[in-house]
Amino acid sequence: MWKYHVFGIVLAAFVLSMGFFYQPFSAQSKEIHWGLKKATKEVPAEAGAELDAMLEKHGAVYKGSPDKKIIYFTFDNGYENGYTESILDTLKQENIKATFFLTGHYLESAAPLVKRMIEDGHQIGNHSYGHPNLARLSKDEVKKELQKFDQRLSELTPLKRTTVTRPPEGIFNEQVLEAANEIGYQHIFWSVAFIDWHRDQKKGGKYAYDQLMSQIHPGAIILMHTVSPDNAEGLPMFIKEARKMGYTFGTLDELNMNNLDIPLSSQQ
Structure with missing residues (x-):
């Protein structure tokens, strides 16, 4: 017994x-699908203690200081739809620098626009080469996705590599964060976003303006897509109104988050 x-x-x-x-x-x-409740009354939404701890552990961020009225523009570009040039014109006219997270397809198919982004002083971010679900890849496969993009970037532009990355569709897990860290990347998520990626839907510039104004907050990292005519039309209005409210526009370099071995400014 x-x-x-x-x-x-x-x-x-x-x-x-x-x-x-x-x-x-x-x-x-x-598998984690990034997304926050919308900010209201200039107060940012929180990711929650558990997720915040994971992001902090790996140097990832989704917003800047809540004490400084600074906004950071980021754009995800998977394909071109004819509106990126207008957005670049607005940013240049307003003397604002942004970060453009590109895929391999965009890099290879929209070379003149990528060249202009770099010449205008914008930062290029790594949105992966093939836009896969990174959370379903091995750590080595994640690294290869990021490195393949940088290889093509170095072949097609004067830049050697990128140092900031954003997972396709905001889908990731801790292994993805680790893999990126191990080869010198910092993950940049966002605190402000709205549905703006349907190229066949046009709601007008007022729609984009209203969406951004309703979520504005100090330290906002804004995610937008340049495929939207609404964004191209609404961006100038938003910038003008945000400045009236006392906001300025900064770059990811200006966020004090250079906690990886490779500083964010070492692209060139």
Whole structure:
């Protein structure tokens, strides 16, 4: 009888040990879809203590200081739809620098616009080469996605590499953050966004303006897509009104988050 008792104890210990062993892996591989409740009354939404701790551990950010009325523009570019040039014109006219997170397809198919982004002083971010779900890739595969983009970037532009990255569709896990860190990338998420990626839907510049104004807050990292005519039309109105409210516009370099081995300003 005691043999069965001992066997039960050993089996329980084995199960517990296996559970303990696999728990960290499970936590690392859990797929996360980035998204926040919308900010209201100039107060940013929070990601929550658990996610905040994970992001801080890996140097990832989604907003700047809540004490400084600075806004950071970021754009995700997977394909061209004819409105990026207008947005670049607005940014140049208003003397604002932004970060453009590009895919391999955009890099290769819109070379003149990428060249202008660089010449105008904007930062290029890594949105992966092929726009896959990075959370379903191995760590080595994640690294290869980011490095393949940078390889093409160095072949097509004067830049050697990127130092900031954003996962396609905001889907990631802790393993993705780790993989990026290990090869010198910092993840940049966002605190302000709205549905603006449907190229066949046109709601007008007032729609984009209203969406941005309703979520504005100190330290906002804004995500927009240049495929939207609404954004091209609404951006000048938003910039003008934000400045009236005392906001200025900064760059990711100006955020004090250079906690990786490769500083954000070392692209060239």
